[in-house]
Amino acid sequence: MRTIPQWLAERCVIYVGTNRVVVEIISLGLVFKFPIIRLIALYRSVLGFVRGTAFVPFSRWFSYPMESEGFLGFRRLVFKGVMDNWREYWFCLVERHSFAQPTYFSFFGLVNIQLRGEPLVMDQWEFRGQLQKFIEERVLYSDAHHFTSINNFCISDGKLRILDYGSRKTQNIIRERGMCVYQNFQVRVN
């Protein structure tokens, strides 16, 4: 008899991103994105301040923007995954951009349902080389976290699409250059 973990393993694949856990249900052709809410890190940070062992002043720690680099600040630890989910959904709803993998539903950012895409199998350097033909290098590397990782892209209907587009910076680049990439990027399946 199969155990519940075995049964689940046959039906879904789980990815752990920086801010979200993604459950891919292959038979449904969908993925479910859940935000990571770092309560333990939050607790440790608060404890650090209370004990006087943390270096960053409390006020700064509260005012760090959600987009700050590294895991700094209360808002980023708690809300970044929720906001990424919500912005991804809103961007899809309003823009309906062909380059963005469709997000069908969001429950206030606590869970998103997105169309599953096929993983992009391509040499990393070839991938970056092609992207640089359509997006100016300076712009591309201004959002290196999203645009230099092949894992943030997928193939859908034979076209390259971006599946991680919750950040404002990423959305601006999609607005400016997304259609050019969508129309011209050559997806080669090895």
Ligand SMILES: Nc1ncnc2c1ncn2[C@@H]1O[C@H](COP(=O)(O)OP(=O)(O)OP(=O)(O)O)[C@@H](O)[C@H]1O
């Ligand atoms: N629509 C999708 N179809 C297939 N796989 C997906 C999809 N969305 C996400 N994934 C997988 O889950 C991983 C994490 O998703 P995503 O990049 O959206 O989360 P994140 O927390 O924002 O990640 P990052 O670490 O890039 O900040 C992706 O790298 C990809 O492998």
Ligand SMILES: [Mg+2]
């Ligand atoms: Mg990602």
